Amino acid sequence: MANEDKVLEALLKEDRTFPPPAYFIEKALVKDTSLYEEAKKDREAFWAKQAENIDWFQKWDKVLDTSNAPFFKWFVNGKLNVSYNCIDRHLNTWRRTKAAIIWEGEPGDDRVLTYQDLYREVTRCANVLKELGVRRGDRVTIYLPMIPELPIAMLACARIGAPHSVVFGGFSAESLRDRINDCQAKLVITADGGWRRGGIVPLKKNCDDALAECPSVEKVLMVKRTGQDVNFVQGRDYWWHEMMARAPIGCEPEHMDAEDMLYILYTSGTTGKPKGVVHTTGGYLVGVSTTHRMIFDIKDDDIYWCTADIGWVTGHSYIVYGPLANGCTTVMYEGSPDWPERDRFWAIVEKYRVNILYTAPTAIRAFMKWGTEWPGRRDLSSLRLLGTVGEPINPEAWMWYYKYIGNERCPIVDTWWQTETGMILISPLPGVTTLKPGSATIPFPGVEAAVVDNTGKDVPLGSGGYLVLKSPWPAMLRTIYGDPDRYVAQYWSRFENMYFTGDGARWDEDGYFWIMGRVDDVINVSGHRLGTMEIESALVDHPAVAEAAVIGKAHEVKGQAVSAFVTLKEGFQGTPQLIEELKAHVVKKIGALARPEDIFFTAELPKTRSGKIMRRLLRDIAEGRVLGDTTTLADPSVVAQIKQQYESQES
Numbered sequence: 001m002a003n004e005d006k007v008l009e010a011l012l013k014e015d016r017t018f019p020p021p022a023y024f025i026e027k028a029l030v031k032d033t034s035l036y037e038e039a040k041k042d043r044e045a046f047w048a049k050q051a052e053n054i055d056w057f058q059k060w061d062k063v064l065d066t067s068n069a070p071f072f073k074w075f076v077n078g079k080l081n082v083s084y085n086c087i088d089r090h091l092n093t094w095r096r097t098k099a100a101i102i103w104e105g106e107p108g109d110d111r112v113l114t115y116q117d118l119y120r121e122v123t124r125c126a127n128v129l130k131e132l133g134v135r136r137g138d139r140v141t142i143y144l145p146m147i148p149e150l151p152i153a154m155l156a157c158a159r160i161g162a163p164h165s166v167v168f169g170g171f172s173a174e175s176l177r178d179r180i181n182d183c184q185a186k187l188v189i190t191a192d193g194g195w196r197r198g199g200i201v202p203l204k205k206n207c208d209d210a211l212a213e214c215p216s217v218e219k220v221l222m223v224k225r226t227g228q229d230v231n232f233v234q235g236r237d238y239w240w241h242e243m244m245a246r247a248p249i250g251c252e253p254e255h256m257d258a259e260d261m262l263y264i265l266y267t268s269g270t271t272g273k274p275k276g277v278v279h280t281t282g283g284y285l286v287g288v289s290t291t292h293r294m295i296f297d298i299k300d301d302d303i304y305w306c307t308a309d310i311g312w313v314t315g316h317s318y319i320v321y322g323p324l325a326n327g328c329t330t331v332m333y334e335g336s337p338d339w340p341e342r343d344r345f346w347a348i349v350e351k352y353r354v355n356i357l358y359t360a361p362t363a364i365r366a367f368m369k370w371g372t373e374w375p376g377r378r379d380l381s382s383l384r385l386l387g388t389v390g391e392p393i394n395p396e397a398w399m400w401y402y403k404y405i406g407n408e409r410c411p412i413v414d415t416w417w418q419t420e421t422g423m424i425l426i427s428p429l430p431g432v433t434t435l436k437p438g439s440a441t442i443p444f445p446g447v448e449a450a451v452v453d454n455t456g457k458d459v460p461l462g463s464g465g466y467l468v469l470k471s472p473w474p475a476m477l478r479t480i481y482g483d484p485d486r487y488v489a490q491y492w493s494r495f496e497n498m499y500f501t502g503d504g505a506r507w508d509e510d511g512y513f514w515i516m517g518r519v520d521d522v523i524n525v526s527g528h529r530l531g532t533m534e535i536e537s538a539l540v541d542h543p544a545v546a547e548a549a550v551i552g553k554a555h556e557v558k559g560q561a562v563s564a565f566v567t568l569k570e571g572f573q574g575t576p577q578l579i580e581e582l583k584a585h586v587v588k589k590i591g592a593l594a595r596p597e598d599i600f601f602t603a604e605l606p607k608t609r610s611g612k613i614m615r616r617l618l619r620d621i622a623e624g625r626v627l628g629d630t631t632t633l634a635d636p637s638v639v640a641q642i643k644q645q646y647e648s649q650e651s
């Protein structure tokens with residue numbers, strides 16, 4: 001392939017490999033590659049077999065209907081209920097008294113709900129929803145902190161067939177308003193407030209502000225969490241605890257069609273308008289329960305903790321629906337990892353003897369920055385498996401996680417997926433796959449992923465290109481709410497008969513996938529297309545660096561020049577010598593091509609609320625443009641500060 005045709009050049013080499021440890025294989029649910037072979041032979045039969053693990057009121061007639069592609073249908077005419085699968089079916093077993101949810105509040109309060117308790121709360125809540133006028137098919141917006149009422153409300157919606165739209169508690173009144181209006185929600189479930197670093201997030205206040213411009217909303221159901229005085233609109237607002245106390249226990253689950261909508265989840269698009277990703281019932285539940293069980297090697301005595309917020313898809317699929325469908329004990333934590341101290345996660349692992357921990361690279365890099373003393377204070381010996389999701393994990397962060405959290409004992413499952421995919425698609429199976437730090441390894445059985453060039457042709461192993469999915473999978477999004485054209489344009493138009501992920505990737509000689517980030521983040525230096533991920537990893541490989549964001553800055557000669565924003569670990573100073581050292585380090589790890597033109601030290605990087613670095617804003621700063629949309633940032637003040645510092649340094 002001629003140089004200019006290359007989609008992405010891969011330069012960073014990573015040779016370390018970690019086969020599954022013998023002790024792990026011995027007890028693993030999946031020990032060999034037979035599932036891959038079985039799925040390869042007949043993908044639909046494989047998924048149909050997995051669907052047998054779900055309780056259906058009526059069995060499907062056809063596994064996959066492709067007649068109206070890309071509007072695929074899975075488990076056609078199957079009837080089921082997600083809340084029944086997550087709760088009722090466990091009640092006839094010993095799991096009735098098993099902990100379903102172990103919850104810890106930020107102030108240190110805690111609560112354990114058994115499956116029996118969950119049944120009581122969810123059926124009561126379902127009856128409350130009905131009393132407030134919610135009917136099958138009505139949309140309910142949920143704007144709650146990470147408290148047990150959040151999964152209870154979701155499951156109650158699922159029980160009566162009302163699709164939910166969970167809006168992350170960190171979003172502003174305007175974001176909430178746009179999301180309510182897009183789906184025309186009838187009811188909003190919120191709380192007086194939520195705890196964050198000891199302070200109160202004023203959820204009800206935000207909700208009141210939003211509702212001034214939300215004509216579809218008839219009623220508001222409010223949980224009392226923080227207890228401060230709040231505005232209360234008679235006839236519109238209802239207290240959760242009062243309604244629940246009156247509501248009867250027991251509520252027949254609606255018989256939903258496999259293709260009925262389970263939920264909408266908004267994700268930020270490249271344009272300002274949020275996209276309402278639509279997930280349906282049957283395929284979604286099959287997909288999330290199967291991947292959860294196999295990838296996290298779930299056994300009945302495991303305590304499993306996914307640290308995501310339920311406002312993101314990771315929380316939907318891998319705190320709530322996957323784990324509960326599997327009858328697993330799932331841990332939920334309300335607050336921040338550094339409250340009251342920087343060992344809060346490790347204190348929770350120690351307190352509940354957590355066995356499986358699933359978190360994000362952004363959190364791991366923060367822990368690296370804070371230092372090893374924090375995990376060192378706590379007993380982490382209960383851990384047996386670790387996971388990551390959300391971004392490519394830099395090999396150094398992977399090694400840190402492996403060593404200081406997993407004590408070199410625990411496999412790490414690096415799971416690649418998207419809000420749109422609903423379920424994990426590329427990931428190791430921990431008892432089977434040899435790990436390579438920084439690679440999400442290979443597609444899950446029954447998933448057909450590939451790396452293609454501009455024309456949609458597979459690139460040879462060892463090269464980079466666009467990450468695509470060549471066949472449908474059960475938990476895939478079905479459409480964008482109210483905008484089917486956008487669904488087709490966004491995902492199914494770039495390549496014929498393939499789903500385009502928007503990510504760049506390469507596959508290596510062993511067929512392992514290395515995700516190189518969003519293709520919008522690619523840098524073009526003198527005609528070479530470089531993924532930001534590799535240069536960032538080379539920087540994070542240096543002992544002084546905690547985190548790095550790399551962008552392409554307009555350059556007269558090279559087209560684009562590499563510009564790096566770097567945060568340092570505690571105890572390091574951003575001296576001119578260090579700048580030279582870091583440039584040399586990148587040259588050593590990758591080559592002169594990737595040498596940063598300039599390096600800028602900053603205390604923080606601008607991130608979305610789910611922890612992804614917003615490189616677009618850094619490009620705006622570096623090229624002296626007015627800042628683009630900052631409303632999806634976790635902390636908009638960070639970017640203003642960087643801009644100021646950057647400009648004063650430049651002048």
Ligand code: WTA
Pocket residue numbers: 267313314388389390391392393414415416417418419420440501502503515517518610
């Ligand atoms: C990125 C989160 C590399 C990727 C579940 C994807 C990853 C986007 C990984 C989706 C991973 C997620 N390795 N990159 N293991 N996991 N990504 O919708 O760019 O919040 O397209 O879903 O995150 O983000 P989303």
